[in-house]
Amino acid sequence: MRALAPLFALLFAAACGAPQQPEQAARAEALNIEQPWAAPTPSGVDVSAGYLVINNPTANGDRLLGATSARADRVEVHEMTMNGAVMQMRRVENLTIAAGQSVTLAPGGMHLMFYGVAEPFAEGQSIPVQLTFEKAGAIDVTLPVRRTGPEGHSSH
Ligand SMILES: [Cu+2]
Known part of the structure; x- marks a missing residue:
């Protein structure tokens, strides 16, 4: 993924430039869910995407085992990958958030x-x-729905 970073930075600069919320003082004893938001559902489909940052200030690694929502039949964690010139998604099982680290879910x-x-x-x-x-x-986390990038980003 590292080699693709410049490409993503170029493609998703607009979306990634979304205003950041002020940093909250991190509590050392629990995970923090930061900057949650969801994209409007593109017309004609029944899938949508959501984004957030998982911050782990604790001394122990943790893993995201799954997610659910009353607004969807099923919620999965996905990752964008490049197969040649084609961008694809794959499911991420048991996403690890190492001690003292953050994992960012963001467009691209x-x-x-x-x-x-x-x-x-x-x-x-x-x-x-x-x-x-x-x-x-x-x-439990609430994702406000907002449009932050050009058409197409929300449907990746
Ligand atoms: Cu996906």
Whole structure:
């Protein structure tokens, strides 16, 4: 993935330039979920994508085992990969967040993939998601729906 970073930086500069929320003081005893948001569902499909940063200030690594949402039949963690010139997605099982590290889900990289979205995500809505971690257990997070990049990014 490292060699692809410049390409992603170029392709997704607009989306990645989204305003950052002020840094919260990190609590050392728990995971922090930061900068959560979801893209509006593209017209004509029933899938959508969500993004966030998982910060692990604790002394122990943790793993994201899964995610669920009342707004989707199924939620998976995906990663963008390049197969030749073709961008593809693959599922990420048991995403590891090392002690003292952050993992970023952002356009062009990893993301939450919502399947079976009966009611399209629309700007201004809030999408409830429950993340399940091996050690931290269940963490509820709300993803505000907003449009941050040119058409097409939201559907990757
Ligand atoms: Cu995906």
